[in-house]
Amino acid sequence: MAEPSEWQSRIEGEWHGRPSLFDATGAWQGFEDIRRSSVFEDGATTYYMDGGLEGGGPLAGRFRLGAPFAFGVVDSDSDRVYTGPDFHGTGQPYGGFVDAHYYGPGWQVDLNTWNHVLPDGETQVYSSTLYQGWALVGCFNGVYKRTTDYDTDAGTRETIDRHLAEETRNGPVPFILPTKRRGAYSGTCELWGADQKPAGEVTVSVELEPIDLLRTRRHVTWTGALDRGYTVEARRDGFRSFFEGPDAWGNSQAFGRADYPSVHFTDVWKLKGREFMIDATPGMSAGETLAVVYELFRGGVLNCVLHGVLTWEAA
Template sequence: MTSSDTTPDKAAGPSAWQRRIAGEWHGRPSLFDAEGTWAGYEDIKRSSVYRDGATTYYMDGGLEGGGPLAGRFRLGAPFAFGVADADTDRIYEGPDFHGSGQPYGSFVDARYYGPGWQVGLNTWNQVLDDGMTQVYSSVLYEGWAVVGCFNGLYTRTTEPELDAEASARVAELLAAETRCGPVPFVLPTKERGTYAGRCELWTADQKPAGTVEVAVELQPVDLLRTRHHVTWSGALEREFTVERRRDGNRSFLEGPDAWGSARAFGRANFPVWHLAGEAVEVKGREFAVDAAPGMNAGRQLAVVYELSAGNRLESVLHGTLTWQPAA
């Protein structure tokens, strides 16, 4: 690959992803330690500004709480870094973050390093269909070792001065994130039904490949075990069954058609599973958008799955699934 393959064309204007995230995003993501224990909040306003052919990413806010992680993730100045904008590789040029992000429609997978936090980050941002809500997570690493995770929901405003409607919407989201940020990811434990929805499929080279109807039928076995029957139909055809065993914020997929495990950080569950008898790995994030305190499960999941074959990324599947109780 030559440098011209990834160098953005400034004359072409902002990329599709840059246009999608224009404005300012307001959130209060929660911080979790490596074991998935809730540690605090980070009040954040962030924006990616395209001006005169150049893009700069700004992030301002502050950490509340944090426990033993507070010293690492509390800084004395806002973040700002240049971005070489493109629809292929968005290069983060420093000084505060170095790395890149790859958009797949309304989802971006970004991997980069933050010198101020002294961690590598794998950030997944998924803009929902309303165009105003973003599902965010950053898994934080030292080398290959996970040291923590930020995640939560953001809402977007498009004007520098907030009107009454925008102010109320931001205040409502921040209050909801304060209440719901620490809520653990859990699926229905006594109710049969199906999470279903239409998802977008993208190729590894970031081209749209059609839509996939996703259905995850749940059949609870007991309070800790549930049988999942998964069907993908459309641009991607697959059908498989697994038994999922939950152990706190960890879960284990124990065959017969797939094997793997997951760890949840609050509402965000991060599974990796391997399809039996194939060189296929699925790495995902399942975020319970409407999860709230109480003895219940979220009814809406924002999902992203990255499918690899032979250890090479093959496709990216993302969308929203809604719970449908069994008749």
């Protein structure tokens, strides 16, 4: 391949983050300090990940390693194949979002990684859910920032130091939506078909009608290239939530600022998603910026992928 793919061009440079590690119940365990980069050279792409685990609790022995990661990638905007030695599998890009499934021999887990490059082009919302067979072991997630001159510019290093300090403070914060304020998270999202081709724009609104501190009616509407509206009564129980009709049924599990819903509608459609509260901070409040990714299935077959950024406006 003479030129890098569109996705590879989108993620060029070095990305800095401090994703948090959570166990399977959603309890925070520690941090992974990571500098990630990918190099396209002589028609080949190689990924590098350098850093180390801080903390980790019972998971530390599994996720602390003594050497950086490196692995080859068969670069493509259709199937990106990870050729080892440190990761083996594949990923599929849908515009600014890639859904990757692969195995990491060092961590001894199967991973489902979602990387979402936000419209600013400089922010990446990342998560990896980690599996032993079909059983969830834990989750890494966090926010990365891109640099191209980290090693040469003091101002860039200062900016990244502030970002990492914010991730340290905010990474363990549990996901929550406003519980006493009526309003809506809304924005324009991109729709991509299962064929990885753009399918238009969708205006998304998640309107909240709080009932009490643990229950909220969610009125969700999608209009544009995809039209659907539904209402659920959402009940929160610690890191878990339950969606109890009347228009959809399901549940979710939160790991820090990210909530991972599975929703079944009353027809043949279902949803698997991630809702990441980027600006959540410690305290008795919710954030105002929600990065969302929804994969929509017709039966068991992926039909389309919807992703974007929603912002809060009180009613």
